[in-house]
Amino acid sequence: MKWMVLVLVTALVLIAAGLMFGHRTDTDSLSENDEAQALCEEGTADYNALRLHDAVNKLGQSLELDPALAEASIARSLAFARLGQTDNFETELDRADSLTALLTDPRRRMLAELRLSALSMSRYYTMGDSVLAALEQEIPNNIFVLVAKASQPDIMTDPVLQEKAWQRILEVDPNFANSYNMLGYLELHRGNYDQSIEYMKKYAFLAPDQANPHDSMGEVLMVMGRYEEAEQEFIKSVKIQPDFYFSLINLGSVYLHRGQIAKGKDILEKVRAEVRGSTLERQVDLEIINAFVNSDLDEEMDRMAAEFIARYPDERVTCFYRAMRLAAVGDPDAGRAVMDSCLTDWRKDAAYAGDANFRRNIENAQGRFEAISADYNAAPAERVTRWKKALDQVREVYPFHYQWFYRYRLAKALRESGRPDKALAELRPMFEVNPRQINALELAAYCSVDLGDRAGAQTWLSLLQRSLKDADPDFYGRERAATLATRIGEMPTGM
Structure with missing residues (x-):
């Protein structure tokens, strides 16, 4: 994943979830019901460890004991979102928004507003900058505030500032495990693979009961071609948490990279079956398509792309797959017409004008389509020209291992x-x-x-x-x- 956008999303989700109750600077209890607060803290810890079903259950029990506990509702809404349970997410988010509005303690309310501002469907979505600025003045060393600061777009797009931000969090709390995860991915994307491994080791040491540290370590090892070691890390991850789908996808990818196609496909298809019917299915399908693309399995990729088009006809990426498949069957003009139509729609999006990353991704998609279309329909010299252009578009913005394709x-x-x-x-x-x-x-x-x-x-x-x-x-x-x-x-x- 994998990738800076995913890191940004992860950071925002951590803010919204409430990260770690142990870092609250206030001494007041969140609830008059001790059991409700304990369940809230345990459920939030489960969410941070991506034990999502456990999180939903414990946070639900917490809210039964204390229906006014906003922090439990915030974390529970995020757990539903990660599970792909859209209806439950929207219902819980409405409750979280309402409970936050009822909080009388100003600092507690602002911290809740800060977490909710990471969610576009929250009524507090537009308040993030102003709330963060106020909290930076009042409690600059609060972990929620520091993570929110580290997640600002201007910091997340600058590796130097990003490193300083996560190191600052470690100055406040040297045992803040997720900082090591973020720094590990930062070094992976910089091409500092040994340093990335060292950070991931620290992450695993501080979070021994979590699946994600092993998944993160496995991703680094997989990039380096240390497939047997990566395989063991993904297996450890799945043993800790059998429904950790991204480790299962990565495990399938390891087998594909080693030419163990039957084994890899079997795992990937089982993952699809497990998430069928949820909104998580779309994300898993995209990961599987990427696994086939990176393994140069054109027939499998085409089959999955066709299924994706049928299942998600209105998704933005569907347009790219539709255009690519037309080019692959020898009709590049029809493929380009589809692509041009989609580009026109995408460029009308408000994010195209205001978000440099969004704009860059749109233009990169066009360059990639033209290069892939040339592979099927153009002479080698023209293919060279188009792939050079496509590579130049991503050379300075994609990590090196994302340029290999x-x-x-x-x-x-x-x-x-x-x-x-x-x-x-x-x-x-x-x-x-x-x-x-x-x-x-x-x-x-x-x-x-x-x-x-x-x-x-x-x-x-x-x-x-x-x-x-x-x-x-x-x-x-x-x-x-x-x-x-x-x-x-x-x-x-x-x-």
Whole structure:
């Protein structure tokens, strides 16, 4: 995920959920009913650990004992949202808004308003900046306030400011576990993989009973091609929390990366079955499509994209999939017409004018469509031009490992246009991070063959064969590696 937008959303959700009651600076009890307050704190802790069903139950019990406990209602509304239970979320959010309005203690009310301001459907959504400014003056070291500050768009888009903000939280509380998670992802996106691992280790140490630290560590290891270690982290995560769907998706992705297609697909399909009928299903479907795209499984990706279009005809991303599928069947003009229509609608959105990230994502989608369309319909030279443009659009804004899809497609086009040396130049930096990318290794070997570099081709082949050691017996990569080995064996030994 994965990715800076997800980090921002996570931070906002943490504010809204109420994070950790232990950091309240006031000494007054939130409730006259001690059991209600205890259940509220336990339920909020469950929410922060993503034990969502437990959170809903405990927070519901808390509200039965104290129907006026706004903090329990705020956290419960977020748990419903994460579970994809839209109706329950909206009902609970209405209650949270109403209970917050009844709070008589000014500081407590402002903290509740701050949490709710992270939610676009809350009546307090537009109050976030003013409430935060007031609380910064009154209680600048409050954890809620510091997390809200760290989640401001101007900070979240600046890695230096982001690092300072989360480090500031650790100055106030060195045991604030989620800061290490955020810093770990920040270093992952900077390309500082060893430092990212160190932060994730601290996160896991401080939250040993939570699934998410293992999921976060697994993501870093997966990027680095340390698939066996990543697999174990995702398995640990699922053992702690069997319904932690994102670890299950990541586990399926690990198997796809290793060529264990049957095992990976089986896990992903089981996840889909588990969330069917909830709004979470859409998010899971998108993650599965991305897993197939990143594994270069075009047939599976196309099947899932077709199902997504049928299920979610009005979703913004559906337009992209519809245009892409038209281009894939040899009708690029029809695909471009669909894409142009969608771009026109997207650019009318108020966020397009006011949100640089939103605007950038829209333009990136256009560049990616043009490049993918060229792969199906244009000559290699034109494909090179379009993939270069698409890569240039994301080069400065996407983490390096999110650029690999673009680099791989560009490298394929470069080789097919007669420039294998340029293709290798795109691939080599990827292997410095993850030397087990099966399709990219095959491409690198063929580039060396084209250059007459037998030793180089053999090196890439050896890496490819090691990467295939756990692949399914009928995995397409095995046959292609055998064909490649024959080709290299036919090269003159002096080359």
